Amino acid sequence: MFFKPNFLLLDYAIRSLMRRFGKSFFIFFILSLLIFVLASVLMIADAIKLELNTTLKTLPQITLQRFIAGKQSDVPLERVEALLDIEGISAVTPRVWGYYYFKPAGVNFSIVGIDAYEEQYSATLSTLTQRFDIKLLEKENGMIIGEGVQKILSENYYTEFFNFITSEGKWQRVHIAGVFHSDLALESNDLIILPKKLAYAIFGMDKSKATDIIVKVANVKEIPTIVQKINERYPDMRAITQDDIRVSYQNIFDYKSGFFLALFSICAFAFFIIIYDKTSGLSSEEKKEIGILKAIGWSSDDILKEKFYESFTLSLSAFFVGITCSLFYVYALQASFLRNLFMGYSALKPSFALPFSVDVSMLILLFLLSVPIYIAATLIPAWRASTLDADEVMR
Amino acid sequence: MHARYTFFALLFMLGVTLMAQVFYFSSAHALSPEKITQKETLSGLVGLPDLALVNEAHYVRHRSLSGVFAYFNESPELLEYFPSTFVYRYAPYMHPSRIERVF
Numbered sequence A: 001m002f003f004k005p006n007f008l009l010l011d012y013a014i015r016s017l018m019r020r021f022g023k024s025f026f027i028f029f030i031l032s033l034l035i036f037v038l039a040s041v042l043m044i045a046d047a048i049k050l051e052l053n054t055t056l057k058t059l060p061q062i063t064l065q066r067f068i069a070g071k072q073s074d075v076p077l078e079r080v081e082a083l084l085d086i087e088g089i090s091a092v093t094p095r096v097w098g099y100y101y102f103k104p105a106g107v108n109f110s111i112v113g114i115d116a117y118e119e120q121y122s123a124t125l126s127t128l129t130q131r132f133d134i135k136l137l138e139k140e141n142g143m144i145i146g147e148g149v150q151k152i153l154s155e156n157y158y159t160e161f162f163n164f165i166t167s168e169g170k171w172q173r174v175h176i177a178g179v180f181h182s183d184l185a186l187e188s189n190d191l192i193i194l195p196k197k198l199a200y201a202i203f204g205m206d207k208s209k210a211t212d213i214i215v216k217v218a219n220v221k222e223i224p225t226i227v228q229k230i231n232e233r234y235p236d237m238r239a240i241t242q243d244d245i246r247v248s249y250q251n252i253f254d255y256k257s258g259f260f261l262a263l264f265s266i267c268a269f270a271f272f273i274i275i276y277d278k279t280s281g282l283s284s285e286e287k288k289e290i291g292i293l294k295a296i297g298w299s300s301d302d303i304l305k306e307k308f309y310e311s312f313t314l315s316l317s318a319f320f321v322g323i324t325c326s327l328f329y330v331y332a333l334q335a336s337f338l339r340n341l342f343m344g345y346s347a348l349k350p351s352f353a354l355p356f357s358v359d360v361s362m363l364i365l366l367f368l369l370s371v372p373i374y375i376a377a378t379l380i381p382a383w384r385a386s387t388l389d390a391d392e393v394m395r
Numbered sequence B: 001m002h003a004r005y006t007f008f009a010l011l012f013m014l015g016v017t018l019m020a021q022v023f024y025f026s027s028a029h030a031l032s033p034e035k036i037t038q039k040e041t042l043s044g045l046v047g048l049p050d051l052a053l054v055n056e057a058h059y060v061r062h063r064s065l066s067g068v069f070a071y072f073n074e075s076p077e078l079l080e081y082f083p084s085t086f087v088y089r090y091a092p093y094m095h096p097s098r099i100e101r102v103f
Helices: A007-019 A021-056 A078-084 A121-129 A134-138 A147-155 A182-188 A198-202 A220-233 A242-280 A283-293 A298-330 A338-342 A360-386 A390-394 B003-028 B033-046
Strands: A064-066 A072-073 A089-101 A107-112 A131-132 A141-144 A161-165 A173-178 A193-196 A212-217 A238-241
Touching: A007 A021, A007 A242, A007 A298, A007 B003, A021 A242, A021 A298, A021 A360, A021 B033, A064 A220, A078 A089, A078 A121, A078 A182, A089 A198, A107 A131, A107 A198, A121 A173, A121 B033, A134 A193, A141 A147, A147 A173, A147 A182, A173 A182, A173 A198, A182 A360, A182 B033, A193 A198, A193 B033, A220 A238, A238 A283, A283 A360, A283 A390, A298 A360, A298 B003
Parallel strands: A107 A193, A141 A173
Antiparallel strands: A064 A072, A064 A212, A064 A238, A089 A107, A089 A212, A131 A173, A141 A193, A161 A173
16 A cells, blocks of 8 residues: 655644744754754765775875884885895885974974976976975975975075974975965975975985885786785885775774764654654643544554654754755865864864765765654654544543 | 744744755755865875864874874773774774774
8 A cells, every 4th residue: 555645734844843943943953053063073074084095096006114123214225126036016206204393383294205396296296386496496496285385484584495304413405486376285284396306305305215115016816816925025014005095094984974973863862752752652632632632433453644744854854954965064064073073183284175975875874863763753652642542642 | 814824934944044055055065076185186196084163282293203102092992082083993803893884
């Protein structure tokens, strides 16, 4: 048997909700608020996850680090040649990078050394930067910085150049040759890119060593085997594969949004218990209403249908209002407070626009967590009341 | 006037607002192919994982600089204080990843 909508009953249900406006509005408001908060958190997590996953495939397939006595240390460059002997490895690149602590602002910049600026680099870099001075780069003492770094440096009166303090206590003046586009803030906020020679000088590193080594593999299916081979040859090297990074990304967001989902379930169930409790002790007015309805010929079935319409209209509109508001809040207002949940506490907070991403399965989950449960919480007590005798209820 | 007409009208308006928002934001805030290429070029050039969202400690943004015991600091399950340092290590006999491999 199909469910036939009864519009007159719907009319009655809406009017009945309006008769108890204060109570209905309060429930509607709380339900919308719950859905709004959870949908916003899940949407922010989704947007950041999308951002991470777009760049995932360009990350190194295998990153190799050397550990001595449980601490990461530099890798000798001779290992680069030796690694190339392993079958299946197509390229091995040593990298020089690290952090530079800028004391006046108390922040860490990420410094990445690249091979001296060549033509191919300048073409790539000019597409990524908003202010780009090729002359400064050619002199090999220029750097390209992220927006956050630029902000911190200009607050400390470094607008044209910056004096790095090397490990020997000397000043190393490096000119600002470009600033990354603000669209790239999420990836480049704390970045400083400069020639490898300068990076070695600033870090005071031995030039025959590298921070870590990245390995390119011709066939991705061979990655686990190659990792095993590397581990056999160099037991002090740790390999981080692209897959490890993907899994860790997933964990970050499962953790943060899962935490909220757990909080939401507690709030939601507390809310539904209150609803259940409220409606099971029907007020004398409501009991009288059910009694009159039964006396004029309504069956329990009709009363249940009417209650269903009541709870369905209320919860469905609350769901839509919650989702609409959260879309507006996350993408138009850029989630002004909630986004801080996903950011750190340092002074280098990036200003970024969340990319649009709505997960349909997330919406379905939210719908199932709110609407059917609310309907059940109101229908069960109504069913109990509707089975009573008219004469008994009215007395 | 039937109450249901008002209700349907309100619901319809809500639906239209919702769809309009989805259409507007998906065109104004979506990652365009140019933006994606830009991001890919940068991360290909730099080669560092993670976003510049958190950088309180050395190991936070780039877990590649964390110590070897970092993820067994407290217990193998609850990993670090900052969620961004999480690395989930699967057992060698298990399926390599619980997330589908897309290369």
